Amino acid sequence: MxxxxxxxxxxxxxxxxxxxxxxxxxxxxxxxxxxxxxxxxxxxxxxxxxxxxxxxxxxxxxxxxxxxxxxxxxxxxxxxxxxxxxxxxxxxxxxxxxxxxxxxxxxxxxxxxxxxxxxxxxxxxxxxxxxxxxxxxxxxxxxxxxxxxxxxxxxxxxxxxxxxxxxxxxYREYKVPAMKPTVNDNCTLCGICASVCPVGAIPPDNPKTKDTDLCITCTACIAVCPEKAQGFHSPEYAEYGAVFAEKNSARxxxxxxx
CATH class of the missing domain: 3.40.50.360 (Flavodoxin domain)
Known part of the structure; x- marks a missing residue:
């Protein structure tokens, strides 16, 4: 064909x-x-x-x-x-x-x-x-x-x-990750993150905020942020990340x- x-x-x-x-x-x-x-x-x-x-x-x-x-x-x-x-x-x-x-x-x-x-x-x-x-x-x-x-x-x-x-x-139960990206002081309010969010969780007029009920933790906002302002900034993230990485390190x- x-x-x-x-x-x-x-x-x-x-x-x-x-x-x-x-x-x-x-x-x-x-x-x-x-x-x-x-x-x-x-x-x-x-x-x-x-x-x-x-x-x-x-x-x-x-x-x-x-x-x-x-x-x-x-x-x-x-x-x-x-x-x-x-x-x-x-x-x-x-x-x-x-x-x-x-x-x-x-x-x-x-x-x-x-x-x-x-x-x-x-x-x-x-x-x-x-x-x-x-x-x-x-x-x-x-x-x-x-x-x-x-x-x-x-x-x-x-x-x-x-x-x-x-x-x-x-199928196993669908669960949205509880961990949500947050914004640090690097944010310049450019709004690029809001423009790519697939669920409209980031208001264009105030991209430092996020509707965590809408957010699906897809990380698109992190991928496009030119200032690296979007990310996971909590102490728990670093602690859990180390455990996760050790558990899933085998290729x-x-x-x-x-």
Whole structure:
């Protein structure tokens, strides 16, 4: 099968999930379009036709894909559209996230070429999975993408077998991290953080404040702050971070399912 376009669908607050999508996308030809769920509302049904490849990648939040993303993906529909499903996680565990993403896509009319769980730098504790995906990860992604490309060329004449991935039903309970970014005195009120917050938790007219009930701790505000004012500044953060880093220091490798 020759695809006319590639739809890259992702949620990438710190840019690492997008880096994974971009790496996979290199193996395919065609016009590349994007659904960036950071700011694309996807609030009405959107159909990706069967002559298009969908590469869908979501980060893992406490073993699930973000609830915000699951709600938006409910409106993304396929027509026996070939797809690649990927979750990214910070070298801890991805638990039920890949199964959740796979189930949403298959329920909505997509047919999976492959699925994967890829380690990226941890968004809250960047000392875990630092600088990943690294060259070794990228080589693994290239191999995975080429395998998916081979399957795509034979589709639909050669039906795609069902793919089994790790995860459990019912899914683990979705929990937003209790730890929220705060702002220090470096803040210049530029408002860049407010412009990227996917849930509108930062008021543009007063970016030193944050609605902690809305905040999902995606860390987009930290990633874009030019003054390094947004961050985790409590003593508890440093203490817990050391424990977390020690517990999750052993390198985990990408896992792919074909």
């Amino acid at each position: 020759q695809t006319d376009a590639i739809e890259q669908v992702y949620f990438s607050p710190a840019g690492t999930t997008k880096a994974v999508v971009d790496e996979i996308s290199k193996a395919f030809f065609g016009q590349k379009n994007e659904f960036n769920l950071m700011w694309d509302p996807l609030d009405e049904e959107t159909v990706i036709p069967s002559n298009t490849l969908a590469i869908v990648a979501m980060p893992v939040f406490s073993g699930r894909i973000p609830d915000l993303c699951a709600q938006k993906l409910a409106n993304l529909k396929g027509e026996n559209t070939p797809a690649i499903a990927v979750v990214t996680y910070g070298n801890r565990e991805y638990e039920d996230a890949l199964l959740e993403l796979k189930t949403i896509l298959e329920r909505n009319g997509f047919v999976l070429l492959g699925a994967g769980a890829v380690v990226t730098q941890h968004s809250i504790f960047p000392q875990v999975g630092t600088d990943r995906p690294d060259p070794q990860d990228r080589r693994a992604l290239t191999t995975f993408a080429r395998q998916c490309s081979q399957k795509l060329r034979a589709y639909p004449e050669k039906p795609l077998p069902a793919i089994e991935v790790k995860g459990n039903f019912p 985990k490798e990408p896992e792919f399912f074909m």
